[in-house]
Amino acid sequence: MDASNGSDENVLSFAHWVRDMLTLMRSGAPGMVPLFESSVPEPVDMLGDVIRNAFRDGFPDSYKSVFMRNNPDVSEHLAARYGVPEESILCTTGATTAVSMIYTALLSPGDRILVEAPGFDIFANMARDVGVEADFFRREAPGFGISVDGVLEALRPDTRMVVLTNLHNPSGAYVSDETLAALARALEERGVLMLLDEVYRDYLGSAGPGLDPRQHENVLRVSSLTKIFGLSTLRCGWIIAGQRILRRMRDYSERADFNVSRLSHCVAAEVLARAEMFDAWRNDMMATARPIAAAALEDMAGQGLIQTGVPLLGCTCFPQLTGVEDTRGLSQWLSAKHGVVVVPGECFGAPGYLRIGYGLPPARLTEGLSRLSRGLAEYRASGQKRHIA
Known part of the structure; x- marks a missing residue:
């Protein structure tokens, strides 16, 4: 709809x-x-250089088991990059897989989510695939900002999650961490989760590290190397969340997915080591x-x-x-x-x-x-x- x-x-x-x-x-x-x-x-040439240098003498030290765990080097680099504890990170096979896992692990058939509009249709479509209905709140042109009160007014009694992108897809508009923190607190008081798709956030250098999962236990942040570096070939995504939520996510991941690609996330670790x-x-x-x-x-x-x-x-x-x-x-x-x-x-x-x-x-x-x-x-x-x- x-x-x-x-x-x-x-x-x-x-x-x-x-x-x-x-x-x-x-x-x-x-x-x-x-x-x-x-x-x-x-960046094909840059990626090629990283791979050639890393594998020149055989497999690098970053080629580590990912069975039922993250690649430890990827976790370490992401934790330093975003200022969060390593234990707040769950690596996934891209951001889309992360969203699918979040819906399946944390929502139940009959629940509702509240999604931004205009917006990327995958959020509502994937929810419907698991029996979750989607409602919408408006992000008005030309600035496409959000109003905390406007989002809260659009909630229904059975809304379990609010989904938004930052930077906004499709407009690229930015919502400040102060606004997002205020929304997260208001949603937590109502028992509602907030999913932040942040795959474009790194394009705005002044955006800062983002919401701290230790302070906002109801927030899940999703991103990947696909957008921030143009490296979709590595299929390296991640979820940043508080311990309570991440325990549920890990439990689901260990039952349903087991692990990401050992080779791809080894290369991702080498890329992140050269993130600058x-x-x-x-x-x-x-x-x-x-x-x-x-x-x-x-x-x-x-x-x-x-x-x-x-x-x-x-x-x-x-x-x-x-x-x-x-x-x-x-x-x-x-x-x-x-x-x-x-x-x-x-x-x-x-x-x-x-x-x-x-x-x-x-x-x-x-x-x-x-x-x-x-x-x-x-x-x-x-x-x-x-x-x-």
């Missing part, structure tokens, strides 16, 4: 859209610019990309193609278009006519918006945004003739 108006008409599965778009790109003419990526590109290098690479790329994106979006707003006030904090943004509601059709038209791929707002329950991924090298990003601007202008002109705009 659509998060915004209770109708199925404006819902489009993100996974299905990606599948169809990748099929189109692989079978179509070369040269399309993908502005739908939701992380920096995979990967952080610097990501930060340098985004420091170059953000001014390019800001200038292009300002120009589009000046032409009246999009609304103003678009946050640019992570690697994605979510502008509202002027005079266009069917962004699914627009997305298909842009890819066919202008060779640029953007995610329609329908994938996030928000028709009339586009998610733009701008974590790309400068020349490619500039070309993609130029194509988008030209395409929007042409679409508006032709739409006026068809009385669409």
